[in-house]
Every structure is written in structure tokens, then in C-alpha cells.
Amino acid sequence: MQFQLTTDFIATIEQLIANKDGHALRELLKEYHFADVAELLEELNSDEATYLIKLLKSKITSEALMELDEDLRERILENLTPTEIAQELEELDTDDAADIIAELDDKTQKEVIDKIIDEEHAADIVELLNYDEDTAGALMAKELVQVKETWTVAGCVREMRRQAENVTRVHSIYVTNREGKLTGRLSLKDLLTASEKTKISEIFIPKVDYVTVHTDNEEVARIMQKYDLEAIPVVDENGVLVGRITIDDIVDFIKEEAEKDYQMAAGISQDVEADDSIIALTRARLPWLFLGLLGGVGAAAIMGGFEEVLNNHAILLLFTPLIAAMAGNVGVQSSAIIVQGLANDDVKGSIGNRLIKEMLLAALNGAALATVLFFFIWGWKGTIDYGLSISVSLFVVIIVAGIIGTFIPLFLHKRGIDPAIATGPFITTSNDIFGILIYLYIAKLILGI
């Protein structure tokens, strides 16, 4: 199980592909897990990868395709015929198959679906494609184990054997009534302990968590996490059981959400990776840098407006980067705590209380930092005036930065806007400008200029 992809191994594979030695490749790779095959494919160029996909069994390659980076998958799929793509999809659960089909253009989608032999599978995939993205309908799979209230335990086990053929893992056994409406679930334990002739209606648990096809992904993730569910059934508008969502799909979603917040905080529009093209990375990064440039130009303009002060007290200028940096740091800290708290749904109480707490916190930190700075400037320049004006400014700037950093995400959240956008460049830039403005005003005041 300790699979390690060595450069030697990759070289061997590449050589075998160059020799078109299909037999040796099949032998070499037959014991490999699809996730390991996927890791291997990522190291090959798209022609080599395509060759392997065509060569190996769809049972392995279909799952490996799912694991690939979207770009590579797209390049491989372009080299496959609709029939070949259909063969891969045939092996996948409906939710995964629908995800792959959704990446194809409309014409190819139709062609591929026509080539899927299992008609029920094809119909299921088409159904999934019709749901809105970001809803439970688009996230669910059609594969599940479903028994009727009216069945006996013996009949139920018989039917489960049949259904289990299509289901990779039996998470839960869902119980429905005559009209197919979800009425409860059956515990495996109860099924194993009941006598063969017992009716399901006598032993099933009539309480079951569920979501509808229109439930938002975020809400699905929240419910599954809160109630520690490993699978949740999905019903349509009429309460009819139509699919189920498993925890592994939610794990990916949770991870992506956490990463998105992090990327936003770093000034990167979501969904880029280290291996993306320079153009894609530029598109994700440049807009935020422009915002930063704008802020810097704004700061320069503000400082330009204090020309007299600066000409006669040039020392003040030496500390503008410090003030700006501290305003930015404090703002990012405050906003990150709020953004994370909001994401985890544990920011409670009024905005007013939050702001008072942040103000006290900032005052405490600010006092410590300002004191240190005061003694430093005093030691360096030997004048109390400058030390006092700069460190008092720092103190005020830190408090204001903390308040802005707390208020903006809370405000955005109230307005229904993703507060994560407030961390990072946005808050740094606005705090830079506010910081410098406050700094110069206070210095002017204290120095009596």
C-alpha cells in the first residue's frame, strides 16, 4: 500500500509506451489501484496518457480519469471517440459520469450518451445533468439500495443482492412506500437480527435525515457534518427518493471551500493551482495586484497632500511603510478570525459586541507595540516629540484597522456577500490608505504643525 512513483518507474512506462508494448504494460499495471494509475497519468504527456487509457481496462481507467486534473482529462477525452468515452462512463457511478459528461461540448455529450449501452444508466446521467450546479441534485448519485415497506426480510435480502450489484458501497438501506416516497431507513443490524418473515414495516426506522434536489451544496455539507452522516438520501419535490450523496463528495467540497477562503485571503481568485498555465495564473492574480497598485497610488496622493509637513519633518516619511504594514497585518488578522468563524457558523451575538471586543484587543496589542516603537525612536533619534507622535499614531491606527477588519466581513455577510473577499488585498489596501491618513493627521496634531 505504500505506493511510491519513482522516476525509474515512469521512465520504464514511457519506454514501454514508445515501444507500443501493450502486453507488458498491462502486466505491469494490472495490480495497481486506480488512484495510483491516476498519479502515473499525471506524469505522462497527454498522448502517452491517452495510449494507456485506451489500453487498460475501463474499470480502472474510468476511476483514474475522475482523479485527474481537469486540464489533462480534457486533453485525453479529446483523443477518445464517443464510443470509447461511453465505455469509461459505463463503469462509473452516475454522479461521476455526469461530472465528466458535463465537461464535454453539447454535440459530443449527445454522441457519448447515445453510445452508452446500459439505457437506465444513460437515462440517470441525463437526469443528473438537468439539475442546477451547486445543488444536491447535481451532487447526488442514482445508485442506492432501496427497499419497500411492504417487503419481508427474506424478500428484502433477495432484492438487496440484486441492487447491490450496482452500488459500490452500501451506506444505508432506504425504505420507501408504494409511491416511492422516502419513509425511513433500515439498519443492517436490525436486518441481520430479524427473522426471515418479518415485514420491513415492522423493523424500519421511520426517522431519516434527507435533503431535496434543490438544496444548496453548502447546506448539504453543513447538515452532513453537523449530524455526522456518511450518506444522505435526496428526494424530489414530491418526497420521492431519487438519489443519495455520500461523504466523499462532501469531503472534496469542504476542502475546496476552505482552500477558496485561503486563496482569497492571499489575493488569488479561486480555482487555480501551482501547475496551471501562466495565463490562467495571471488572470487569477493580476486583478488583485491592480487593486494594490491603486491603493499605493492613493497612498502616494495622500502623502503628496501633506507636502509641507513632510518637507520639514522627513523622519515621519521613514515610518509610513511601518504604519501601512501594521494596519494591513492587524486588518488581515481580525478579518481572518471573523471569516473563519462565519464559515464555521460560530460567530454569535451582536456586531456591536464584536467590535467592542476587537477594540479592546487592538488597544492591548497596540499599546504594547506603540511602547516598543516609542523607545526605539527615542533611542534612535533622541527626540521625544517624534517618538510620541509616531507611536500614538500607531496605537490609533491599530485600533481603527482592527475595527475595519472586523466590521467589513460582518457587514458583507449580513448583505449576503461572501465575507472571504474582505480578507487579503481588499482589507490590506484600504487599511494602508486609512492608516497613512490617520498617521499623518495625528502626527500633525501632536507636532503642532
Add this chain to the structure above:
Amino acid sequence: MQFQLTTDFIATIEQLIANKDGHALRELLKEYHFADVAELLEELNSDEATYLIKLLKSKITSEALMELDEDLRERILENLTPTEIAQELEELDTDDAADIIAELDDKTQKEVIDKIIDEEHAADIVELLNYDEDTAGALMAKELVQVKETWTVAGCVREMRRQAENVTRVHSIYVTNREGKLTGRLSLKDLLTASEKTKISEIFIPKVDYVTVHTDNEEVARIMQKYDLEAIPVVDENGVLVGRITIDDIVDFIKEEAEKDYQMAAGISQDVEADDSIIALTRARLPWLFLGLLGGVGAAAIMGGFEEVLNNHAILLLFTPLIAAMAGNVGVQSSAIIVQGLANDDVKGSIGNRLIKEMLLAALNGAALATVLFFFIWGWKGTIDYGLSISVSLFVVIIVAGIIGTFIPLFLHKRGIDPAIATGPFITTSNDIFGILIYLYIAKLILGI
């Protein structure tokens, strides 16, 4: 299932607790899910919460206790007797029980364990407490369904009924040999389809992923995610099956890891929440702010060294915050991409190639930003000299910042240090200083001072 905690409901509960109306409270809350009870407890003060914990059935309250914030749980546990705590633990899976016990002081731990009636349960908890934190041993639970190779299907089903009593969910059926060593797993499907007299040795799957008690949590999470596992068996040094880890424990771990990176990037030492005390928050935030202060003082000292330049070309000073901010932004972007890539294990290839790519990217972004800045300064001040020197500096600073932002996390990672520490204040501060230094040198060069 759409549980909403209203202030009215909380007020009702508080009133009933004040009246010590245990009967009404039990009636009102008996249908509630433990996760909802936990949400309610979070809204009460610790005396009220303790009252409810003592009042309601341990079956519900034990699980609710697990969901609580650590601080609140600690305050509640302080008000419970060892016997009462033992009653709660009796209802929990061993992994959760061990987590709670680990939070108690040594003396209370002993007392509580003595009061646990189920001796096997107590012994299991003690075993779990002995494993190192952050290893599979400390993460696993002892509850699992285990069958012997030598059994028949009929015997297996009989035995499973017995074992299933203690297992909340049957994830996988693990197969062991005479010595208890893990030899494979059994699919429920195969069990359902095989005849009663079939030997397990004929139908079990001899291939199974596993980890040892010493495997690092991070590695467990990586394996479970990579291979899409919902549970993984844990073996000891001799290959004997001793426990299993389920995906819900890993979900929490994955989430915490992603949040930790985010907090580090924001300059917050891990593990604080919006609701923590001001002292705890200060401890997490102040050290990073001191680092920023140090950086700012360094920047001031550097600028002080260019006094002549600055006296005669004061306009240069107006743009130092811009230069520092841009260096910081670019550095944070580059490092965030690398840190996230390393966390997801998809940063491959040599450091050299990464640096070249980042350099090209930074050059592209830098050229665009520098051009805009040039025209802005030209328009504002009407001189080409300043515009040229400031924007050329910006271009160079952006490239250097990108390289530093890429190199530092890669370097730390190679050294076995968590690269997340490199994002945020650390990289911003060093980039501020480098940026300003480069800026002033280049300006001096171009202006020929």
C-alpha cells in the same frame, strides 16, 4: 430536519431550567438530535448546560458533549462527578471517550476509568490513551466488525449480529487469521450472495488498505482521501488488527489543517477562534505583529540610510508604501500557491523550474503594473525620469518578490518545516524590506544620484 434554534425556544428552556421542571424539559427535548442539543447547550451558561446534561439520557448527552466547544465541555465536566462522567463515556465509542478523558487531569482520569462498568470498554479506552497524539493509534476506535477466515458464512452472520451491537455503523467487515492478523476484507455483497456453508476463506478479498498505530494522522488523511476510503483498519507492529479509523474523524482533521494554513497566512498562531478570550487572541496575534513592527523599523532604518537621495527627491518617498505593499502582495500570492500545492501533494518537478515559471509570471504581471504606474506618474508629475525609475523598480521588485515567495516555502518544505509559516507576516515583512531596498537602489541608479 430543518432545526432552527430561536431565541424564544432558548428562553423557554432557560425558564424551565430555572423552575427545575425536569419533566417538561425531558418531554420537550426527547425527540432532538444530539447535534441540536449541542447547539442548544452552547447557548446556555455552564450551570444551565450542566443541569441539562445531568437530566437527559446519556445516550443523547454523551454525543452532544463531543460536539461542544472544548472550553464549555471542560466547565461542564468540572461540575460532574466521576460516576456521572463515566456514565457519559459508557455511551460513546472508544475513540470519542478517549478524547474526552484525555482532557481531564490525571487524578480524575483514574477515578472516571474506575467507574466505567463495562470493563472491556474501559480497557480499550486506556489502550487508546497510550498512543502518541497525532498518530493513527490515538485517532482510531476499537469498535469494528471482525470475522475469522475459518468461519462459515452462517457463523459469520451470527457473530456479526453480536459484534454489530457495539458498532454504530458497519463500514467494512475485516477478516483476520488465527493470530488475529489482518488478512483481508469481506464485501457485504459477497456475504449476502454466498451460501450459508461457504467458508469465509473462499470469498474474502485478500487485498486491504491499512495503516499501523504509528502512522501519522496526516498520512492517514492522505491515504483515505487518495483511495476514497470511508474507513481504514489499523494494525499493530505485528500486523494484528487493533482498531479502525472512519472518515468523519478525518473530515475534522482535513478541515482543521486547511484552517490552520489559512490562519498562519493571516498571521495568527493556530487554534484560536473568534469566541476565545482577549488574552488567548493576543497570544496568538501579538508575536506576528512584533515581527511586522521589526520589519517596519528595518525599513525605516534602510530609508534613513538613503537620506541624501530622499532629501533631494522627496517624491520617491511617496511611493515607498506602494512598493512595499506590492512586494508583500506578490509574495503572499506566490507562497500561497506553493503552500496549497504542497499540502495537496501536487507540486512536482524541480525547484529550478518552479522559479523560472514564477519569474515569467511575475515579469508578465510586473510589466503590466509598471506600465500603468509609469503613465500615472508621468501624468501627475510631468517628468519621465521619476516615472521611469519608480516603475522600473516596481517591475524588478515584483520579480524578486515572486521568487522569494516561491523559494522560501519550497526551501522550508525540503527542510521538513511546515511551509505555511512562510506565508503571511513572514513573507510580507521580508518582502517589504527587500522591496524598499531594491527600490531605492534602482531609483538611485536611474536618476544618477
